[in-house]
Amino acid sequence: MSADIKIKQAKCAVAFLASGIGLLGLSLSHMLADITGGSGGPVGKALTFHAGIGPFSGKQTVGLITWFLAWFILSKLFSGQEVQERTFIIWTVILYALATLLVFPPFLSLL
Amino acid sequence: MLDYFKLIGSGPYDFSAALHGLFGFLLFGVFIWAVEAVNNKSPEAFERLKKGSIAMVIFSFLSIAYGNAIYIAYRAKDGVQPWLRANDMYYYHTLGMELKEFIALFTFPLAVVIAYVVFTMSEDWFESTWARNTVRIALYAAILYTFIALGLGAMITKAKAV
16 A cells, blocks of 8 residues: 555545544533533633523534644644554544533433 | 415514424534445545535534524513423423534534534545544434434423414
């Protein structure tokens, strides 16, 4: 396999990992709001960027910012480099699984 | 003749709700359809996959955007959320909506990354088994997330529409 393909694959692996980090940011903001009193708690109120949508508006914004920031930083860090794609994908799967768990209401109620 | 108002409803949010569901359903269809395009190793299938990946991003964005619009009505004083609480069906919100609203969001980064991989690999798509396998796994995850979001959305709408 050519070095050009390996570098393209590295860019793709970085994109996958960044999406996982973004979703973790989203789910962590939800978890923090949930365990501190929900929409009426301090975190919930701070995340209420739109009165109609409530804290969900802030959680989405946190997720988006985390995702794009992670993508930008990781792209700079691994620019022009070959990476272990498998490791990146394993971490992405772990992050997606963790994010799914953190937005699963029965799990949150245990915290 | 098809009775538009019987099908869609005549409330202020009914059209937005219908579009939210429609784009979600189209997204689900495109994700499934894309699996075939990934498995098929012909250049024509790859061209279909390119178009499909753009459609994924658009449908996911529109479904989420309309979802946000009707979420305002859902949370309103006379909306679905207070109605579920008053009718002893609040678990529809605490289990259904609380999970659905986030799971639905997961489809957007997946759709964007799938499109990014497809266009980045471009002419090297057939040379990279890694890229094809990774996109296939991402599509399976996206299908699962969309299915859960659609199912829970339908369940809540069945109880009470916005």
